[in-house]
Amino acid sequence: MSEPVLKVANLVKRFGGLTATDNLSLDLREGEIHAVIGPNGAGKTTMIGQLIGELRPDAGSIHFMGRDITSMPVHQRSALGIARSFQITSIFPNFTALDNVAFAVQAHDGHSFRFWADARKDQTLRLPAMAALQQVGLGHRADITASVLSHGEHRQLEIAMALATKPKLLLLDEPMAGMGPEDSARMVTMLQKLKGSVTILLIEHDMDAVFALADRITVLVYGHSIATGLPDDIRRNEQVRQAYLGDEAEAV
Amino acid sequence: MSQASVSATSEITTALPRNFTTLVGVILMALLGLVPVFAVIFDDPFLLTLFTRIVIMAIAAVSLNLILGYGGLVSFGHAAYIGIGGYTIGILAFHGVHAAWIQWPLAIIISGIVATLIGLLSLRTKGIFFIMITLALAQLVYYLGNGAFAYGGDDGLNILKRSDFGGLIDLNHRPSFYYLCWALLAATIYFCHRVVNSRFGMVLQGAKSNDRRMATIGFPVHRYRLTAFVIAGMICGLAGVLTATFSNFISPAMMHWSRSGDLIVMVVLGGMGSLFGPLFGTVAFLLLEEILSSWTEFWKIVFGPILVLVVIFARGGIDGAILRGHTGKLMAGLGLFYIVYGIHLVYDRDWLVPAFIFAAPIGLLWLVLWWEKRRRGEAVTVGGGHE
Numbered sequence: 001m002s003e004p005v006l007k008v009a010n011l012v013k014r015f016g017g018l019t020a021t022d023n024l025s026l027d028l029r030e031g032e033i034h035a036v037i038g039p040n041g042a043g044k045t046t047m048i049g050q051l052i053g054e055l056r057p058d059a060g061s062i063h064f065m066g067r068d069i070t071s072m073p074v075h076q077r078s079a080l081g082i083a084r085s086f087q088i089t090s091i092f093p094n095f096t097a098l099d100n101v102a103f104a105v106q107a108h109d110g111h112s113f114r115f116w117a118d119a120r121k122d123q124t125l126r127l128p129a130m131a132a133l134q135q136v137g138l139g140h141r142a143d144i145t146a147s148v149l150s151h152g153e154h155r156q157l158e159i160a161m162a163l164a165t166k167p168k169l170l171l172l173d174e175p176m177a178g179m180g181p182e183d184s185a186r187m188v189t190m191l192q193k194l195k196g197s198v199t200i201l202l203i204e205h206d207m208d209a210v211f212a213l214a215d216r217i218t219v220l221v222y223g224h225s226i227a228t229g230l231p232d233d234i235r236r237n238e239q240v241r242q243a244y245l246g247d248e249a250e251a252v
Numbered sequence: 253m254s255q256a257s258v259s260a261t262s263e264i265t266t267a268l269p270r271n272f273t274t275l276v277g278v279i280l281m282a283l284l285g286l287v288p289v290f291a292v293i294f295d296d297p298f299l300l301t302l303f304t305r306i307v308i309m310a311i312a313a314v315s316l317n318l319i320l321g322y323g324g325l326v327s328f329g330h331a332a333y334i335g336i337g338g339y340t341i342g343i344l345a346f347h348g349v350h351a352a353w354i355q356w357p358l359a360i361i362i363s364g365i366v367a368t369l370i371g372l373l374s375l376r377t378k379g380i381f382f383i384m385i386t387l388a389l390a391q392l393v394y395y396l397g398n399g400a401f402a403y404g405g406d407d408g409l410n411i412l413k414r415s416d417f418g419g420l421i422d423l424n425h426r427p428s429f430y431y432l433c434w435a436l437l438a439a440t441i442y443f444c445h446r447v448v449n450s451r452f453g454m455v456l457q458g459a460k461s462n463d464r465r466m467a468t469i470g471f472p473v474h475r476y477r478l479t480a481f482v483i484a485g486m487i488c489g490l491a492g493v494l495t496a497t498f499s500n501f502i503s504p505a506m507m508h509w510s511r512s513g514d515l516i517v518m519v520v521l522g523g524m525g526s527l528f529g530p531l532f533g534t535v536a537f538l539l540l541e542e543i544l545s546s547w548t549e550f551w552k553i554v555f556g557p558i559l560v561l562v563v564i565f566a567r568g569g570i571d572g573a574i575l576r577g578h579t580g581k582l583m584a585g586l587g588l589f590y591i592v593y594g595i596h597l598v599y600d601r602d603w604l605v606p607a608f609i610f611a612a613p614i615g616l617l618w619l620v621l622w623w624e625k626r627r628r629g630e631a632v633t634v635g636g637g638h639e
Contacts, residue, residue: 052468078470090468092461103458107470112451113479119451165469 003066005030005169005199006051011060013046013223020046021057022223028169033191033200035210038220039243044203045087047220048173051201052084053077064169078107083167085158087174087203093147097138097157100146101129104164132164133157136190152183159190163198170200176209188212211235219243273574277528280535281441285434288427300426306538307433308494313518313530314440315487320516321525322448323480324460328383329370329390330515333363333485335397335507337492342502343403345411352415352423356493363489364482366393371481375474387509397504408503415497423497433494437531440487445527447483456480457525521562523571532570 006028013021020043028034036044049055051062053074061070069077092100102125106112109124119125133139136156141149146157155175162170175191176184188209194200195213204210210217211231218228221243227234234240284307291300312334319325340359349355374385398406414423423429447453455476459466466473496502505511514537522533540558544551566573 054468074467075470075472078468084468086465086468090462090465092458092465094461095458099454103454103466104469106451106454107466112455112471112476114451115447115453116450118446118449119454120449122451125451161469 002030004028005065006201007063008051009061009063011047011050011062012058013043013050013055014058020223021050024060024220024223024225026218026225026228028199028201029216030199031196032215033195033202033213035202035204035214035217036220037204037207037210037217042220043223044220045173046223048084048171048201048203051171052082075107078165081166081168082171083162083165083169084171085155085162085173085175087177089151089154089158091146091154091157091161093145095146096143097133097146097149097153097160098126098129098142100157101132101160101164102126104132104161105129108165129164132160135163136160137186152179152186155179155183155187156190159187163194167198170194170198172200172202172204174203174205176204176206184209273523273526273528273571276574277441277531280528280531281434281438284437285431288430291427297426300430302538302542304426304430304433304498306535307430307437308491308498309515309518309538310531310534311433311437311440311494312488312491313515313522313534314437314444315484315491316515317519317524317526317530318444318447318456318487319477319480319484320519321523321529322453322460323456323477325375325477325481326383326516327374327386327481327484327512328509328516329386329388329393329512330484330488331507331509331511332370332390332393333367333488333507334492334495334511335393335502335504336363336366337489338496338502338506339397339400339403339492340489341415341493342409342411342496345413345415346403346409350413350416352417355415356490359493360486360489363492364486367482367485368478370485371478375477375481387512390507390512391509394504394507394509397507404503406504408501408505411496411500411502414500415493429498433498436490436494440490441527441531443487448527452476452479517559521559521569523569526569526571529569529571536570 004027006026008024008026011021011024012019022043024043024047026034026036036047038044046055050057053069053072053076057070061068063069064077064080064082067080069080069082072080092103095103099120102119105125105128106119130139130142133142136159138153138156138160141153146154149157155177159172159175162172172191176187179187184206191200191202191213202210202213214231216228217231217234219226219234219237219240226243227237227240229237284303287303288300291297312330315333316327316330319327337359340362341355344350344355344358370386370389374382374389377385397403403409417423421428421432423432448457455466455471455473459471459473459477463473492506495506518533518537519530520533521536522531523529540555541551544554547554562569568575
């Protein structure tokens with residue numbers, strides 16, 4: 001087995017008296033979809049925040065492809081190949097869908113101290129942006145202002161922006177949040193297509209999606225990992241059932 | 253509520269193609285280019301004086317729009333650079349350096365250095381704190397001018413000899429000076445047009461729209477904002493050079509905080525984040541100031557309500573109103589204004605002025621109440637923030 005893409009060791013993050021991340025360790029193998037599940041308030045988004053660099057952990061370390069990134073700023077992690085989609089849609093509402101993705105392409109195409117040429121006519125930005133939009137099935141909506149796109153389309157746009165940065169690691173924070181069954185199914189199909197080409201850390205409440213997609217699952221409770229394993233193992237794990245899956249586990 | 257749906261309500265619904273206002277802007281620029289001709293035809297040298305001021309202030313407003321309109325950075329200290337540009341050439345002239353090739357570039361460079369310092373401090377903050385810090389730092393520069401007793405202190409300093417371009421252009425020839433300012437304004441607008449649509453401009457606009465997202469997709473937003481801040485400061489420094497050269501005079505009043513406020517008003521009135529908006533705003537502001545202040549020294553009592561009306565009814569400023577196809581209403585409003593002004597001129601009835609002053613706030617109050625009622629009645633969400 002090769003070295004893990006992401007290696008989180010003994011991560012701790014406290015907010016006052018609350019320990020949101022409690023001695024968390026996690027390995028992500030290359031090309032896998034690794035789902036992190038857990039009840040509300042288990043510290044999933046806090047964990048993402050530390051991985052992307054918006055939050056500084058109180059203790060522990062994060063290594064990405066063998067490199068210590070524990071205290072690296074957000075934009076440098078992005079340059080290394082870590083991308084994130086937000087739980088709450090975070091796009092550029094008054095720009096077109098294509099503009100949105102072109103931002104992401106531009107961010108990874110050298111510095112932007114270029115003051116003269118029209119960026120919207122720059123094919124080195126527009127073509128990869130269009131390709132990413134098509135990858136998520138939004139190609140036909142490229143020229144629509146992002147604010148008028150539907151909720152499901154916003155989620156797709158989020159992923160397209162993350163993909164356009166050509167990430168090695170994709171952190172997906174509840175990509176199906178608030179989606180109807182049809183949109184969810186489409187998102188699952190799309191993520192399945194991505195599988196293998198990029199390592200994905202998936203946070204999701206939709207258990208059908210998680211068990212359909214994940215190679216491995218980690219269960220987080222009160223900021224601590226209580227189990228990591230193959231989907232079948234997690235399903236059978238008694239501790240997990242008690243803590244989280246409950247009745248739903250029997251239905252699965 | 254997601255960020256997207258909030259901003260959707262503040263979106264200007266475009267009734268006309270974006271380049272329509274560009275057309276209006278180009279026509280306005282062409283008309284401005286004819287001002288010296290009109291001044292000769294009407295034998296009114298004051299026309300040239302007024303419009304030279306307008307064109308110079310428009311350069312400053314366009315530069316502020318770069319960071320305010322496109323970058324979302326509400327700098328409340330932009331007039332400081334007018335002062336710095338002006339003081340640089342004033343002080344150089346005082347010490348006998350009149351060569352424009354030294355004076356002008358130096359003024360722009362010093363403006364850039366000061367903008368770098370102010371930007372480094374202020375861009376660490378956001379929102380109201382940014383406004384307050386830029387205001388405070390600009391006041392610091394203002395009091396520096398106030399305390400510069402060697403250069404006149406708060407009385408200011410006369411510039412005895414204009415900058416010398418070595419025979420290339422005679423700045424004492426008023427039409428020549430006007431056309432120089434006009435050309436610099438045109439160049440500034442074109443420069444901003446290129447910059448805001450370039451990769452750099454996209455970063456600036458993206459950061460205004462959603463700076464957190466810009467960071468996660470990999471932009472070191474801060475250094476781009478700082479660069480924009482410095483560029484804007486340098487252009488405004490040039491406007492300061494022109495102001496001082498034009499009036500042969502520098503004083504701290506050039507950079508008083510109320511001048512920074514005026515610049516913001518010009519940009520907001522004309523339309524933030526639009527290419528020609530600041531030009532529309534400056535022309536409207538200074539013409540109104542000129543006309544209203546000939547009525548009464550309390551002209552701001554009349555100007556204030558007009559501004560409030562624009563903010564309430566014409567969001568996106570004059571540029572936005574043109575875009576939404578309200579050109580007719582704008583012209584009607586302008587026409588009404590000139591009719592009242594005309595009556596005043598013809599009959600010279602001084603009672604018109606107090607009548608207007610009293611009527612304006614009452615009328616405004618009534619309009620606001622009516623508008624509130626209509627808004628509640630239709631239960632539409634109007635105004636989702638001004639950012």
